[in-house]
Amino acid sequence: MSGDLLIALQNVGVRFKFRRSLFNGDYFDALKDVSCDICRGDSLGVIGRNGAGKTTLLRLIGGIIKPDRGVIVNNNVSTTLLAMQIGFDQELTGRANALVSGMLLGFSKKQVLANMEKVIDFAELHDFIDRPTRTYSAGMKARLGFSIALEMSPDVLLIDEVLGVGDAKFQKKSMAVMKEKLLSDQTIVFVSHSAAMVKSLCNKAIWIENGFTVMQGDSAEVVGAYEQSMNDNG
Amino acid sequence: MLGTRDYLQLIQIKVAGNLKAESSRDYLGYLWWLIEPVFKMLAYYFVFGMLLSRGTEDYVAFLMTGLIPWLWFAQTVSRSSMSIVSGKALMMQVYIPKIILPTIVICQDAVKQIIIFFSLLLFLYFYGISPSPHWLSLPVLASTQLVVIMACSYFVASIVPFMNDFNYIVSTGLQLMFFCSGVFYSLDIIPPRFQQLLILNPMASLLYNYRRALIYHQWPDWSDLCLITLGSLLAVLVMWRVIKRLDHIYPRVIL
DSSP states (O other): OOOSEEEEEEEEEEEEEEESSSSOEEEEEEEEEEEEEEETTOEEEEEOOTTSSHHHHHHHHTTSSOOSEEEEEEOSOOEEEOOTTTTOOTTSBHHHHHHHHHHHTTOOHHHHHHHHHHHHHHHTOTTTTTSBGGGSOHHHHHHHHHHHHHHSOOSEEEEESOOOOSSHHHHHHHHHHHHHHHHSSOEEEEEOSOHHHHHHHOSEEEEEETTEEEEEEEHHHHHHHHHHHHHHTO | OOOHHHHHHHHHHHHHHHHHHHHHHSSSGGGHHHHHHHHHHHHHIIIIIIISOOOOTTHHHHHHHHHHHHHHHHHHHHHHHTHHHHTHHHHHHSOOOTTHHHHHHHHHHHHHHHHHHHHHHHHHHHHTOOOOGGGGGHHHHHHHHHHHHHHHHHHHHHHTTTOTTHHHHHHHHHHHHHHTTTSSSOGGGSOHHHHHHHTTSHHHHHHHHHHHHHTSOOOOOHHHHHHHHHHHHHHHHHHHHHHHHTTTTHHHHOO
């Protein structure tokens, strides 16, 4: 199932410093010691309680922040957070926003333009695409954001919870595509509170608590242990 | 993975989109770019030309030639100061070189300024100042000013994310600089020992040279322009390196 190694995290730690005033600081270790490997075709689920450091881990893998301790080896692969409406500007047209968004996700102008019709089709926005995004309803914006994120996939897709977007019909459609994506050979890292979701969608899982790795490996085993501990602690 | 060329295209798309959006938002659209300096000019003319009767014979032309480059400088610097902070949502989702954020503001205002400068020349012509070959130095003057603007904009943009308070200093600093740049007075009315000091302010020197070229039919002082360009260029290069070094720090400090 696993292919070549794409990204490796080795004993990474992240410390956030807060400045209260000029001379008064405080810090917080979001991650203390976490290691994991992401190989081609993996779908890695990240589970843990609120504040366990899941989102920080995702930002590290996405190259948004750098670790204070440990190393991240990225074998020249593109990673992006599956984010809705990335870089959207209310005043720009839907088309311009889709172009900017696609480029921010790591694609050249040419590549984005080649996929533009597919994006518009999926978002069902033919009549509105050349109007400013501020005239869109919340659902329309979400649909556009979602289709861009889906059509323009990087080597490693990072997902921070699956968001329900649009009306019921669109939600159903997007869930189906999302599942397909998760089960295909697209490499993903999926952060979720829902252990059941991780179990059904991911082949590997990592459980982090207070910035440390508690357990990692086969998703069914890790999720089983996680659920057990949740029940024990009430 | 995106390269420099992709990022340049991205800047271009954003700038074009923003300019179009800016003009379609208001009823008068692009006209506001010209109406605003005229309104400001009228206010200064009322105070300094009439109430304080400091106005010389071509005071309106004098004011316009000072105000238009000044407003370009002040607006770009103050808009840039928040550019990295307001890119917060974006930089939490993808990696982008943060230098892009102030660059978009700088480019957007620079494009606008081309139209404004053309209108200034038209205005001077109808005001009765005959066009002269010295007007040809306007692109050189404007390019010099652009480098000054870049240096100041990158500087303030790089600091504000660490210290939000710095924003107050920027607006006070701009006001002080406005009074020290000779926008509404000529530098020769102040005592000579301060004149030396004021000319250290690149905007004072630039406004003086704009007026020489556009109103008084003289060539600008080339050595002044060279010095300003070189100094600012050096500052721009330093700021590029600084912002690059801080690329992964910004997403942590802007919370």
